[in-house]
Amino acid sequence: xxxxxxxxxxxxxxxxxxxxxxxxxxxxxxxxxxxxxxxxxxxxxxxxxxxxxxxxxxxxxxxxxxxxxxxxxxxxxxxxxxxxxxxxxxxxxxxxxxxxxxxxxxxxxxxxxxxxxxxxxxxxxxxxxxxxxxxxxxxxxxxxxxxxxxxxxxxxxxxxxxxxxxxxxxxxxxxxxxxxxxxxxxxxxxxxxxxxxxxxxxxxxxxxxxxxxxxxxxxxxxxxxxxxxxxxxxxxxxxxxxxxxxxxxxxxxxxxxxxxxxxxxxxxxxxxxxxxxxxxxxxxxxxxxxxxxxxxxxxxxxxxxxxxx
Amino acid sequence: xxxxxxxxxxxxxxxxxxxxxxxxxxxxxxxxxxxxxxxxxxxxxxxxxxxxxxxxxxxxxxxxxxxxxxxxxxxxxxxxxxxxxxxxxxxxxxxxxxxxxxxxxxxxxxxxxxxxxxxxxxxxxxxxxxxxxxxxxxxxxxxxxxxxxxxxxxxxxxxxxxxxxxxxxxxxxxxxxxxxxxxxxxxxxxxxxxxxxxxxxxxxxxxxxxxxxxxxxxxxxxxxxxxxxxxxxxxxxxxxxxxxxxxxxxxxxxxxxxxxxxxxxxxxxxxxxxxxxxxxxxxxxxxxxxxxxxxxxxxxxxxxxxxxxxxxxxxxxxxxxxxxxxxxxxxxxxxxxxxxxxxxxxxxxxxxxxxxxxxxxxxxxxxxxxxxxxxxxxxxxxxxxxxxxxxxxxxxxxxxxxxxxxxxxxxxxxxxxxxxxxxxxxxxxxx
Numbered sequence: 001x002x003x004x005x006x007x008x009x010x011x012x013x014x015x016x017x018x019x020x021x022x023x024x025x026x027x028x029x030x031x032x033x034x035x036x037x038x039x040x041x042x043x044x045x046x047x048x049x050x051x052x053x054x055x056x057x058x059x060x061x062x063x064x065x066x067x068x069x070x071x072x073x074x075x076x077x078x079x080x081x082x083x084x085x086x087x088x089x090x091x092x093x094x095x096x097x098x099x100x101x102x103x104x105x106x107x108x109x110x111x112x113x114x115x116x117x118x119x120x121x122x123x124x125x126x127x128x129x130x131x132x133x134x135x136x137x138x139x140x141x142x143x144x145x146x147x148x149x150x151x152x153x154x155x156x157x158x159x160x161x162x163x164x165x166x167x168x169x170x171x172x173x174x175x176x177x178x179x180x181x182x183x184x185x186x187x188x189x190x191x192x193x194x195x196x197x198x199x200x201x202x203x204x205x206x207x208x209x210x211x212x213x214x215x216x217x218x219x220x221x222x223x224x225x226x227x228x229x230x231x232x233x234x235x236x237x238x239x240x241x242x243x244x245x246x247x248x249x250x251x252x253x254x255x256x257x258x259x260x261x262x263x264x265x266x267x268x269x270x271x272x273x274x275x276x277x278x279x280x281x282x283x284x285x286x287x288x289x290x291x292x293x294x295x296x297x298x299x300x301x302x303x304x305x306x307x308x309x
Numbered sequence: 310x311x312x313x314x315x316x317x318x319x320x321x322x323x324x325x326x327x328x329x330x331x332x333x334x335x336x337x338x339x340x341x342x343x344x345x346x347x348x349x350x351x352x353x354x355x356x357x358x359x360x361x362x363x364x365x366x367x368x369x370x371x372x373x374x375x376x377x378x379x380x381x382x383x384x385x386x387x388x389x390x391x392x393x394x395x396x397x398x399x400x401x402x403x404x405x406x407x408x409x410x411x412x413x414x415x416x417x418x419x420x421x422x423x424x425x426x427x428x429x430x431x432x433x434x435x436x437x438x439x440x441x442x443x444x445x446x447x448x449x450x451x452x453x454x455x456x457x458x459x460x461x462x463x464x465x466x467x468x469x470x471x472x473x474x475x476x477x478x479x480x481x482x483x484x485x486x487x488x489x490x491x492x493x494x495x496x497x498x499x500x501x502x503x504x505x506x507x508x509x510x511x512x513x514x515x516x517x518x519x520x521x522x523x524x525x526x527x528x529x530x531x532x533x534x535x536x537x538x539x540x541x542x543x544x545x546x547x548x549x550x551x552x553x554x555x556x557x558x559x560x561x562x563x564x565x566x567x568x569x570x571x572x573x574x575x576x577x578x579x580x581x582x583x584x585x586x587x588x589x590x591x592x593x594x595x596x597x598x599x600x601x602x603x604x605x606x607x608x609x610x611x612x613x614x615x616x617x618x619x620x621x622x623x624x625x626x627x628x629x630x631x632x633x634x635x636x637x638x639x640x641x642x643x644x645x646x647x648x649x650x651x652x653x654x655x656x657x658x659x660x661x662x663x664x665x666x667x668x669x670x671x672x673x674x675x676x677x678x679x680x681x682x683x684x685x686x687x688x689x690x691x692x693x694x695x696x697x698x699x700x701x702x703x704x705x706x707x708x709x710x711x712x713x714x715x716x717x718x719x720x721x722x723x724x725x726x727x728x729x730x731x732x733x734x735x736x737x738x739x740x
Contacts, residue, residue: 227614227641230632257585261629286559287586289576305576308586309559 017049026057044073048080051087060087078107086116094123111141118150127157138170145171145180153187156199168206181212192220197227215245222254231258242271249278257287265294282308323654323699325736329395331364333708334381335728336372336409337670339495342486344409344431345372346497346668347458347478349646349708349726354415354424356439361389362713364724366732367410367428373483375409375431384410384428388443393716393736403445408433411478412709416462418471419517427473429457434475434509438517450519455506456481463540463549466569470513474528474551476535479503492674500556500590505532508553508561512569527563527571534558541596541605543578543622552580554591554609579627580607580620589615590668593709597650597659598622599634600691606630610645610663613678617645617663619694636686636694643684644668647710651721655739658688660697664707664725671706671728680704683725683735705730 017032030053037046047070054063067084074080085100101117118133134151137144148171155164174180188203201224204217222237235258241251253275259268268291276284285308292301337345350367357363364387371378383406387395408430415426423439432454437445450473458478462471481503489498510528511519523529533555543550548565552575555561559582562575575581582588589611596605604622611617617640620627631637647664654660665681673679682704685697706728715722720739726732 230638257587260584260586261632283582283586283588285586286582286588287584290579290582290584290586293576293579301576305581308582 017053021049021053021056024056026053029053030057030059030062044070048074048077051080052083055083055087058090060090063087064091075103076107078104078110078113081107082113082116085120089116089120089123092123094120098124111137111144114140115144115146115150118147118154122150122154122157127154130154131158131163143174145174145177146183148174149180149183149187153191153199153203156202157196176210181207181210184210185212185217188217189220192224197224200224201228213240213244215241215248215251218244219248219251219254222251222258226254226258231261234258235262249275249280253281253284253287256284256291260287260291260294263294265291269295276304276307284308323738324701325738326700326702327393327734327736328731329364329387329724329734330397331366331385331387331726331732332381332730333366333368333726333728333732334379335369336382337672337729338372340372340488341495341497341670341673342372342483343479343481343497343503344369344375344411344456346670346728347411347708348409349728350410350412350429350459351709351711351724351726351732352413352415352426353711353713353724354426355389356386356424356426357388357443358423359389361391361717362715363387363389364395364711365413365415365426365428366726367413367430370409372409373486375483377406377408382406389715391716393734398443402443403437403440403447405435405447408435411457412459412476414460414462416471416473418462418473418513418519420470420515425517427460427462429460429475431456431481433457434460436519450475450511451521452477452509454482455509457509458535459537461538461540461551463551465510465549465551465565466512466567467548468513470515472513472569473511473519474538474540475509475511476538476553477506477508478536478556479534480506490674491669494670494672494674494676496670496673496675497668500534500558503534505534505555505558507532508535510569510571522569526569527573531561531573533561535561536592537594537609539594539596539607539609543596543605543607543627545604545624552594552596552607554594555588556590556592557588559588560591560609577626579629583615583618584629587615589618591618592645593647593664595648595650595661597661599650599659599688601658602691608636608648608650608661610648612644612668613642616640617643617648634692634694639686639694639696640684644681645684646708647725649710649712649723651712653685653721653737653739654687655720658691660688661686661694662710662712662723664710664727666704666706666708666727680706683707683710683723683733700735702733702735 020029033050051063051066064087081100081104085097088097097120114137122130131154137147152164152167184207191200204221218237218241222234226234238255252271256268256272272288276288285304289301289304335345335348348369352365353362366385368384370382386399388398410430412429425439428435434450434452436448456478459476465472487502507529509523510526512522535553537554539552550565551563553561563571564574592610594609606622607620616637619630619636621630644667645663645665650659663684665684667679671679683702686694687697710725712721720737723735
């Protein structure tokens, strides 16, 4: 009778965990699966489920820990290797994640496996390898937007402009989709935040040409132009960013700073006064002090400098 | 006598790169104590009066103990014996092998015709008075335990003898050293974690004696995180002024008002902070008249994305000239420490040479970007700077450099130090 009760409770718990996964309640699913794993430490599929639930809940470090335990017992699980690699990739551990994708692909060559491998190679700084895997992906799925886009970017990084243009041209023949736009925007921003300004500028301009201009995109473009060609080249983009969204303080600050550098102090003051008062960065007061000094407002300059210190 | 080590790196006609026997030991271990990234001072001085420039290298020490526990940490004095050969004459010279050395500077402060020098370090200022015959008399100047980093002997009051201006870095007792992590690995900390320190001025009283006039002169009133100084008459009043670079805080320009009184006017003069308001990691600095308009201009080095800001002296203020000369875009992706201006190709225009590299550790999370080659910038008629590719130096953690004509061929040569690597001599065969 007691065994029957335990069994019933366990099945109930497993059902609840599965339901939680289906409902997108990943934290709850992870908790329920973890409780089950404690009861049945020898059942490694439960460890896999814990790992999958944690990955879905974006708890990547914990997911990696669980899946490593699972893979010790089941090293030939393609899905286990895939999720472990994907978790590491999310954690920024692109280079070590490659080994997991390699194992997964040796067991099963599915498009999503190819895509993850290609992403990992690109993030690890292996553009030629990334291109190879993206290319395989586009062979298997000729309408895969991520495949063509990733291939184009990998070719850019390799310095193979011709092949990059070819990949982007193929991309432009695909029907536009919100997914494609979002993808391109995310990649462009990623390039910008990682300081790859030449590639970021190309990617951002492409997003813009597809009709995706926003204040933040204009600001990021301006920043790329400033880093690559100096502040004069950045001004139109910063101005457009501020026109589109006057509350985007980072854009206003960048515009103000660039204007001071170009000795356009009067215009700079307008933007820097707003940006400095937002208190996001004390150095904006120093930029404002410089602008005041340039136009002879020495007392204002002194006060602004005091705030910068 | 130690022979010059073999030529290691091929250079195009014009420059020859030679390793010197001195190896800078910074004492870096798994934990990155702040002094480890700052070492590498070198001074050029003709201490034996034979007309050939000799060399003194300040060396690091064990960290965090700051003791020279091994000969690898010893300071070294080298005599130039001609033909670009140097003899280690440290032993018996009177050099003290104590403390963690930083910068060094030479000058005949007792006016006896023999060049003396000073060594700065973490918690000390050591004076070495040249007695002749390769012997030096050691003494100390008070510095209240500050981290003395760079210095210059200069006659600031016009009485014919040399004052000593000492630039101090941050407040760093080893007990307050922080552990920092960059990109997942232990690395050197941002200077914001350490307090600012005031610089010092010592008045020369004659007979090799100095008096600390930091308070009376107005210098003590300004605390910064000093890394370099350039001395020149920036405001054109006939008296030498002192520009001090500060690490991530506003720079100082001490304008000389006579009688050893100074006013800090960096902001009014336009050199406290670049126009964008972001205080860079201002490092080495040099005064030069790059456009030969008769006014002394200014440049300093900084880290990546900060450029090496160049200022054109417009009389009443300095104007940023990085964009108009092309130097800003050229240097945006570079990090620099020591800098010097000299006419390397004898075309009449001062060129620039920079000891490049990052402040982060070569074993840290950004190791791949830490080392850089030396940077040579040709001055094209006072209007543009161009990056010269002629040096072909290996990428290393370069720190300080000096320029002198070591072989007396009329062409300025360079000696540069690098962390945990031999110092290099760049022979310039400009003729």
